[in-house]
Amino acid sequence: MRATLIYGAGDVRVEDVPDPVLRTPSDAVVRVLRSCVCGSDLWPYASREATEQGQRIGHEFLGVVEDAGREVRTVKAGDLVVAPFVYSDNTCEFCREGLHTSCRNGGNWGVHDVDGGQGEAVRVPQADGTLVKLPVSGNDTALLPSLLTLSDVFSTGHHAAVTAGVSERTTVTVIGDGAVGLCAVLAARRLGAERIILMGRHQARTDLGREFGATDVVAERGEEGIAKVRELTGGSGTHAVLECVGTKPAFEMGIGVVRPGGRISRVGVPQYSEGLIGRYVFGNNITITGGVAPARHYIEQLLPDVLDGRVEPGKVFDVTMSLEQVPQAYQAMADRTALKVLVA
Amino acid sequence: MRATLIYGAGDVRVEDVPDPVLRTPSDAVVRVLRSCVCGSDLWPYASREATEQGQRIGHEFLGVVEDAGREVRTVKAGDLVVAPFVYSDNTCEFCREGLHTSCRNGGNWGVHDVDGGQGEAVRVPQADGTLVKLPVSGNDTALLPSLLTLSDVFSTGHHAAVTAGVSERTTVTVIGDGAVGLCAVLAARRLGAERIILMGRHQARTDLGREFGATDVVAERGEEGIAKVRELTGGSGTHAVLECVGTKPAFEMGIGVVRPGGRISRVGVPQYSEGLIGRYVFGNNITITGGVAPARHYIEQLLPDVLDGRVEPGKVFDVTMSLEQVPQAYQAMADRTALKVLVA
Incomplete structure (x- = not known):
């Protein structure tokens, strides 16, 4: 064959x-x-x-x-x-x-x-x-x-949403507009989330993200992207962050946009071995979860x-x-x- | 005054x-x-x-x-x-x-x-x-x-146990025999855990740990300590790890003894900014949680x-x-x- x-x-x-x-x-x-x-x-x-x-x-x-x-x-x-x-x-x-x-x-x-x-x-x-x-x-x-x-991809997006505790009571940021990120939007919407911020910069993809349930799209990255999400959420960030990329900058952006007491779920295969989990994560009771779905x-x-x-x-x-x-x-x-x- | x-x-x-x-x-x-x-x-x-x-x-x-x-x-x-x-x-x-x-x-x-x-x-x-x-x-x-x-200290030990999801169905490792570690043992027992492994090397403290509910004490550290906990748990590690020290070696020992799908809760103030959260943590769906109680x-x-x-x-x-x-x-x-x- x-x-x-x-x-x-x-x-x-x-x-x-x-x-x-x-x-x-x-x-x-x-x-x-x-x-x-x-x-x-x-x-x-x-x-x-x-x-x-x-x-x-x-x-x-x-x-x-x-x-x-x-x-x-x-x-x-x-x-x-x-x-x-x-x-x-x-x-x-x-x-x-x-x-x-x-x-x-x-x-x-x-x-x-x-x-x-x-x-x-x-x-x-x-x-x-x-x-x-x-x-x-x-x-x-x-x-x-x-x-x-x-x-x-849909199961993986769902895993991100489930492990991050997405429900009708949680606000959500999805990092990444690839197939998994878009499926994570769909999964978060399916679990009842009403506010879903999609971070991505490819318009054809973020348009599909909106169709899947994203309420906001943030094209900016890094500090600018973090500031934008914080602005959209009254300064606090979102309860759930679904990190669907796997790079260290994406993870760090996730830390930047997660609300105190919130959860970052990672489903993008990490292309890094160490990440920032020091006093900021500890002081804000941020949970890092997810993994291979x-x-x-x-x-x-x-x-x-x-x-x-x-x-x-x-x-x-x-x-x-x-x-x-x-x-x-x-x-x-x-x-x-x-x-x-x-x-x- | x-x-x-x-x-x-x-x-x-x-x-x-x-x-x-x-x-x-x-x-x-x-x-x-x-x-x-x-x-x-x-x-x-x-x-x-x-x-x-x-x-x-x-x-x-x-x-x-x-x-x-x-x-x-x-x-x-x-x-x-x-x-x-x-x-x-x-x-x-x-x-x-x-x-x-x-x-x-x-x-x-x-x-x-x-x-x-x-x-x-x-x-x-x-x-x-x-x-x-x-x-x-x-x-x-x-x-x-x-x-x-x-x-x-008791509230902090309890926070470790709660965020790590301790219940009568979970096995538990507590890292550290300081006051918080011992209170974490007490809290885990109070929440129903029946198997509690205390990692500590000061006998007067680990004796109090046994009184509080620890079923096993592991005095070894690092790779040796990991091997000992794995030996005690049929190779898998424990569902919950309560990290009550705050040093990077303690966190890494926690990663070493946590069961796939398990949770490490950190309540020792981290004296490090970056930690191992790469493919091992991801591949085994390990959740890192806890924080300031x-x-x-x-x-x-x-x-x-x-x-x-x-x-x-x-x-x-x-x-x-x-x-x-x-x-x-x-x-x-x-x-x-x-x-x-x-x-x-």
Whole structure:
């Protein structure tokens, strides 16, 4: 089959790889109908060291079960399924607590002989724990983009909102107008937040943010951005800050706009090891929370609203390309000519 | 009257100062019956630059109202009262949310012409918001030490436990065997925790920790300490970590012993500005919380258990000295020959 490999910064290729087959009785093989490129794929695309050997990549996919091992109970050949961005057994102590990203038997796509999502098919370990059956057909093409966002970006935005304690009583700042930031706006609105300030500077994106529920857009960054959000909130900042970028300046801006007693949830993979958590954070009782989103935990919760169209997170896909075009998809997202590329 | 001033590292003096008088109609003057020296007083005692002008110090006190301004409604002359370690109006938006340490009209003892607690009397700003009337007499001397801990250390230990989400379902590590650490053990036990690991190396203190509810004591520090806690918890660490020291190594030890999905609450004033909050914290969905404790918010909640003797946080006072001996009290605590000195 054909699948995507990354060889180094700026070097993504679609190549022939072995067809996936069941290796253990708990595996399934899924034929991919939709996949996509993630903002987090752009970090290795920007900086990964060049290697002789490519590595499979892609961690968001939706497709049809082609084959299932004899221990697999919850899905069968022909089912339309979505996979979260890590696989997990859904039974260990961490999964039972909703922290599937810390599953004792889980892992990442694209490493250790596990397929990546940007390919024609994927062998899915822990298929019962990982895959969620979708009660629609693969022919419901209008729904597929939104369903695919359950794999990562919508679940991740939701995780930011949940861990930051967003409710109808909280004001919210979302930092970042990428797909996760926009999904965080949508998630915050869905949880009842009435005041949502989106910090971003790409108008096409912030316009979608307004459609998703942002009440204010702040294009300024750094100290200027902080001053603007404080001005919009009577000087106090917002109860919840959803940091959807992952850089140190974004985190520091988050500290600058959070209200005393408030919560910053980080869902952008941090590209820094140390951050300001000294007397300011301590003196104001600011909570730093979030982390890698346990998407598997959220898929079933979010699914009904996606199915009935109450939310349409799939609008973050502004470009569709074929699997063979994935290298161009990376480049378009790196160049910010595409917000998020659907691979179909 | 006599009161304590700090002039620099190692230089604490008891001197004559003006008697406090009402300055605004919302002030009260409290004659101090009991005060004490705090672990946080030891930071300036260790490192404060020498100054010509001394600064009043002390932020924990309990006493009898001597005079109250005409706007003061909740306390009157003759009432026994305890003061939290910051004053606050108890009516602003932050106070109403229980975050009295961020009060819009609050502030610290000992600065800006406000008296310190280590003196014969204190002018109390925002008396209605700040003081809590105690339903006992100043002659109930056996109760006074425990009542005084509501001012800071017991409330602070409780804040650590509350913000870390301690309950009967959580395992807990307490880092630090100072008065706050021991009170955090007591608070965690009071909230139902059954497994409480106390990290400390002073046996007299850890023995009191066991009396307060610690089930395990780990004397090792750093990597060794982390390994020991992980060994005690089947490799996972504990759900809650109460960091009651404030140094960077203590925080890093906290990161090392927290379970994926767990919470570190910091109540030791951080003596560092940046900390490790990169991929490890993110990847394991660890929440960093806590901060300066809104003691005023907790005093009424904790008071009944103190009054009926269900908890005896006053046991952290192992030495009693007079006001004139306060300089020796600082030295004894700095030398660790005293755990916490009661000034009576």
